[in-house]
Amino acid sequence: MPIKLLLQMSLRNILRHRRRNGMMLAAVVVAVAAVVLMNSMIRGMQQDMADAAVENLVGHVKVLAPGYRDDPGIARNFALAGDWRPPDGAPEVAGWAMRVRVPAVIMSERGTRGIQFVGVNPAQEGISFLSSARMVGESLKDASDGRIIIGQALAEQLETGLGRRLVIITQGADGLNREAGFRIAGLYDADGEGMEGFFVFTGVGALQEMVGAEVFTELSIRLHEEPALFALKDALVEVFTGLEVLDWRELEPQAAAMFVFADAAVLIWFFVMMGALVFGLVNTLVTSVMERIRELGMLRAVGMRPRSVVAQVVIESSALMLIGVAVGIALGLAAVFAMGDGLDLSLWSEGVESFGMRTLLRPVPLVDDVLLIALLSLGLGVVASLYPAWRAIKVKPLEALRR
Amino acid sequence: MSDVANRRTAHVVDCAGVSRTYQEDAVPVQALRDVDFQFSRGEFASLSGPSGSGKSTLLNLIGGLDRADEGAIAVDGVALNRLSESELSDLRLRRIGFVFQSYNLIPVLSAQENVEFIMQLQGVARGERAEQAVECLASLGIAELARRRPGELSGGQQQRVAIARAIVTDPVLLLADEPSANLDSGTTEELLKLLRRLNHERGISILTATHDPMVMSYAKRRVVLRDGAIVEDSAH
Numbered sequence: 360m361p362i363k364l365l366l367q368m369s370l371r372n373i374l375r376h377r378r379r380n381g382m383m384l385a386a387v388v389v390a391v392a393a394v395v396l397m398n399s400m401i402r403g404m405q406q407d408m409a410d411a412a413v414e415n416l417v418g419h420v421k422v423l424a425p426g427y428r429d430d431p432g433i434a435r436n437f438a439l440a441g442d443w444r445p446p447d448g449a450p451e452v453a454g455w456a457m458r459v460r461v462p463a464v465i466m467s468e469r470g471t472r473g474i475q476f477v478g479v480n481p482a483q484e485g486i487s488f489l490s491s492a493r494m495v496g497e498s499l500k501d502a503s504d505g506r507i508i509i510g511q512a513l514a515e516q517l518e519t520g521l522g523r524r525l526v527i528i529t530q531g532a533d534g535l536n537r538e539a540g541f542r543i544a545g546l547y548d549a550d551g552e553g554m555e556g557f558f559v560f561t562g563v564g565a566l567q568e569m570v571g572a573e574v575f576t577e578l579s580i581r582l583h584e585e586p587a588l589f590a591l592k593d594a595l596v597e598v599f600t601g602l603e604v605l606d607w608r609e610l611e612p613q614a615a616a617m618f619v620f621a622d623a624a625v626l627i628w629f630f631v632m633m634g635a636l637v638f639g640l641v642n643t644l645v646t647s648v649m650e651r652i653r654e655l656g657m658l659r660a661v662g663m664r665p666r667s668v669v670a671q672v673v674i675e676s677s678a679l680m681l682i683g684v685a686v687g688i689a690l691g692l693a694a695v696f697a698m699g700d701g702l703d704l705s706l707w708s709e710g711v712e713s714f715g716m717r718t719l720l721r722p723v724p725l726v727d728d729v730l731l732i733a734l735l736s737l738g739l740g741v742v743a744s745l746y747p748a749w750r751a752i753k754v755k756p757l758e759a760l761r762r
Numbered sequence: 763m764s765d766v767a768n769r770r771t772a773h774v775v776d777c778a779g780v781s782r783t784y785q786e787d788a789v790p791v792q793a794l795r796d797v798d799f800q801f802s803r804g805e806f807a808s809l810s811g812p813s814g815s816g817k818s819t820l821l822n823l824i825g826g827l828d829r830a831d832e833g834a835i836a837v838d839g840v841a842l843n844r845l846s847e848s849e850l851s852d853l854r855l856r857r858i859g860f861v862f863q864s865y866n867l868i869p870v871l872s873a874q875e876n877v878e879f880i881m882q883l884q885g886v887a888r889g890e891r892a893e894q895a896v897e898c899l900a901s902l903g904i905a906e907l908a909r910r911r912p913g914e915l916s917g918g919q920q921q922r923v924a925i926a927r928a929i930v931t932d933p934v935l936l937l938a939d940e941p942s943a944n945l946d947s948g949t950t951e952e953l954l955k956l957l958r959r960l961n962h963e964r965g966i967s968i969l970t971a972t973h974d975p976m977v978m979s980y981a982k983r984r985v986v987l988r989d990g991a992i993v994e995d996s997a998h
């Protein structure tokens with residue numbers, strides 16, 4: 360059976376009922392556009408969650424001493440040359456930061472808080488939120504800067520401010536408690552209040568001096584792109600024998616779970632929308648087939664094979680889907696780009712931040728997702744046409760002619 | 763094998779002991795009872811008889827659109843009861859032309875496309891198709907209607923397109939079920955002249971079911987059915 364004839368007949372049949380097929384087409388367009396848009400929003404959310412997790416001093420991959428996660432402290436440390444570089448053959452990285460991070464107590468005249476005291480090299484912190492956080496006062500100058508930066512939330516809790524001195528107590532490498540005074544150089548304003556009350560930064564050299572050991576407790580590495588994660592991990596495992604090499608999914612299991620959930624949400628959303636659509640499509644096709652059952656009977660009476668009749672209905676459905684999907688994707692992407700800078704979620708800011716997301720939701724359309732939507736939709740178009748096609752050939756040619 | 767084929771092809775249609783009973787309602791209806799019927803190449807015959815006598819049933823069985831409950835039917839030497847549905851499709855496509863009472867053209871195709879699509883089904887090349895379709899429409903006197911769709915044609919014109927569609931592939935057998943039922947007498951006469959011409963000039967065997975006396979008068983052989991049995995079979 361020549362495919363050209365089938366195509367020709369199917370397309371003309373679509374044109375024959377412009378209104379009905381037009382409405383069906385509109386439904387496909389709207390559904391596909393909605394799926395593309397929603398999908399991009401979910402991807403945007405997902406990427407935000409991942410970015411937030413990665414920026415919170417985690418990085419894509421982190422190297423820790425064994426046991427540090429269960430019992431963080433200066434005792435779980437490792438030595439690393441100041442001019443360390445990622446090994447040759449590892450994927451290209453955006454940057455890395457060597458830090459000392461220890462639990463500590465911070466005191467002002469007005470209060471005492473438990474904190475994470477983090478010694479950083481400001482030159483390396485381009486990879487964390489520290490470089491982009493809004494800042495009042497000054498940033499740390501270099502690795503040996505002995506002043507501290509604290510979060511605005513913590514400053515409020517301690518009723519303290521710029522230029523004031525605070526006392527910090529932490530355990531030294533020898534197991535004995537150390538106590539030292541630090542002047543506040545700056546106050547940072549992070550996206551999440553949780554961080555502001557928790558992290559206090561100083562120069563890594565100053566902190567090493569305080570604890571009395573030239574060691575680090577973590578090496579955090581950030582990639583340009585997530586997909587290189589496993590290659591990097593593999594390369595690091597080779598170099599850091601005896602240390603733990605963990606990726607952000609292992610370090611932030613909650614964010615990782617949300618990440619996986621977003622993957623599923625993309626598909627769930629697709630099937631909910633398109634599932635409803637398929638019922639409409641089946642209905643339209645059955646109507647269309649039953650309306651011309653005589654004609655189909657005649658086609659078979661003069662020698663068209665049943666499978667060609669099936670093909671005709673399948674083509675009709677696929678053509679509707681194809682057009683609908685093309686226009687729908689175009690429309691969906693147009694909406695995505697129209698939203699460009701993102702949707703301001705600051706109204707629900709509190710709830711959103713507790714999920715580890717930003718207050719600005721930027722839709723992120725992924726080529727793979729759009730292709731998947733297109734393919735699945737076309738697949739559904741074929742599936743939806745099978746029942747109507749079966750109805751068309753179930754009626755014997757003679758019966759069909761009598762109708 | 764070829765012997766058998768040759769002997770058989772002497773008859774375009776050979777029905778032996780054919781019966782067909784419809785079971786659809788509570789009371790079974792025996793539409794054909796033990797019918798024997800031979801039809802030779804180049805014949806032009808009418809099947810007549812009162813309504814319900816089994817004319818359409820016999821035509822449908824011969825055309826492979828329905829299956830006999832008993833008996834054997836061979837068309838152009840091919841025994842129909844051994845064929846699968848798709849083989850029957852192919853037989854209808856390549857050896858039989860159908861003309862129906864209600865024309866049954868495809869509304870979305872133009873007259874020429876309606877004629878061409880049969881050849882498309884057969885896989886005839888595009889150029890040849892168009893040429894043959896145009897030629898066929900011209901020979902039936904409707905060349906100027908080639909581009910119109912069925913909805914834009916009169917009943918008589920549509921029936922001509924339907925005949926063009928039926929004969930364009932040079933079938934061995936043309937089956938026409940009440941071809942004049944929807945036509946006025948003037949148009950019917952033109953149609954019959956056309957059929958007679960096709961029968962004479964092209965040697966197409968024509969079997970038509972009808973209760974229209976004018977159609978019977980044009981046929982050279984007249985077969986009369988009553989209650990599913992042949993009661994008269996005469997040439998004139």
Ligand SMILES: Nc1ncnc2c1ncn2[C@@H]1O[C@H](COP(=O)(O)OP(=O)(O)O)[C@@H](O)[C@H]1O
Pocket residue numbers: 784785786787791792793811812813814815816817818819820971
């Ligand atoms: N599909 C069918 N189901 C049941 N009975 C049928 C069917 N087709 C025909 N019949 C019956 O078979 C008999 C012969 O019908 P038909 O061959 O159509 O006669 P004709 O064409 O001579 O008018 C009639 O009694 C008719 O009612």
Ligand SMILES: [Mg+2]
Pocket residue numbers: 817818819971
């Ligand atoms: Mg009849």
